[in-house]
Amino acid sequence: MKEKAKSKKKSRIRLLHQYYKYTGFYxxxxxSLKKAVLPIVIFIGALWAVDHFFLNIEDMLVHITETYQPAKVLAIFLLSESLLGLVPPELFxxxxxxxxxxxxxxxxxxSMSYLGGVISYGIGLSVTKIPSVRLLMEVxxxxxxxxxxxxxxxxxxxxALLPxxxxxxxxxxxxxRFPFSSYLIFALLRFARFYLYALVIFKMV
Incomplete structure (x- = not known):
C-alpha cells in the first residue's frame, strides 16, 4: 500500500516536471534569473561609484535614519510595493x-512588502468587477x-524571490482569482528574499 502511494507521488511529480518543462517554465x-543579475550588478556598481566619487553612502543613510521618522519611510515603501514596485527594495x-x-x-x-503584495492582489481582484478597467489591465x-x-x-x-x-x-x-489562501502561503517567501539580500547589502553599507 505504501509502495503504491509512493509510486503515485512519483508519477505526479514526474507529470508536473514534464508539464513545466514543456510549457517553458524552467x-x-x-x-528571469539572467535578467535579475544585471540590475543587481548595476545597483552594486552604482553604490560603489557614488560612495567613492560623490558622497559617503553610509553618512547619507545615517542622515536619513536621523531625519525621517521610520513610520514615514515604511509608509513610502508600502505605497511603492503596492503600486508596481516603483522604488527598488534594495534602497530600503x-x-x-x-x-x-x-x-x-x-x-x-x-512585512510591508508582503502586505503590499496582498493589496496588489486586492487591486487585481477589484478590477475584475469593472469591465473597462479589467480590459485595460488584461491588455x-x-x-x-x-x-x-x-x-x-x-x-x-x-x-516573491526574484528582483x-x-x-x-x-x-x-x-x-x-488565484486561491487567496494559497497566495498568502506562497507570498511568505518574500521574507526570505529580504533576509537573503540583507546578507549582502548590510555588509556593503
Whole structure:
C-alpha cells in the first residue's frame, strides 16, 4: 500500500516536471534569473561609484535614519510595493542596515512588502468587477496573466524571490482569482528574499 502511494507521488511529480518543462517554465525562470543579475550588478556598481566619487553612502543613510521618522519611510515603501514596485527594495534594505535596529526594520520592510503584495492582489481582484478597467489591465499585463494562469503558484514563488516587481505578479493573481489562501502561503517567501539580500547589502553599507 505504501509502495503504491509512493509510486503515485512519483508519477505526479514526474507529470508536473514534464508539464513545466514543456510549457517553458524552467526557461522562464532561467531567463528571469539572467535578467535579475544585471540590475543587481548595476545597483552594486552604482553604490560603489557614488560612495567613492560623490558622497559617503553610509553618512547619507545615517542622515536619513536621523531625519525621517521610520513610520514615514515604511509608509513610502508600502505605497511603492503596492503600486508596481516603483522604488527598488534594495534602497530600503540599505536604509534598514543603518537604523538603530537593523533586523527589526528589515522584518518590518519584508512585512510591508508582503502586505503590499496582498493589496496588489486586492487591486487585481477589484478590477475584475469593472469591465473597462479589467480590459485595460488584461491588455497591459497580458503576458503576466497568461503565465499566472499557466503556472499558478510556482510563478508567485518566482515573483516573491526574484528582483522583479512582485506587485505585477500579485495583480495578475488577483485578476485570475488565484486561491487567496494559497497566495498568502506562497507570498511568505518574500521574507526570505529580504533576509537573503540583507546578507549582502548590510555588509556593503
Amino acid at each position: 526557461g522562464f525562470v532561467g531567463s 534594505i540599505a536604509w534598514a542596515g543603518k537604523s538603530a535596529a537593523p533586523f527589526l526594520f528589515l522584518t518590518l520592510l519584508a 497591459k499585463l497580458a503576458k503576466h496573466i497568461h503565465n499566472t494562469r499557466k503556472w499558478g503558484g510556482f510563478l508567485i514563488i518566482v515573483g 522583479i516587481p512582485f506587485a505585477i505578479t500579485s495583480i495578475a493573481a488577483g485578476i485570475i
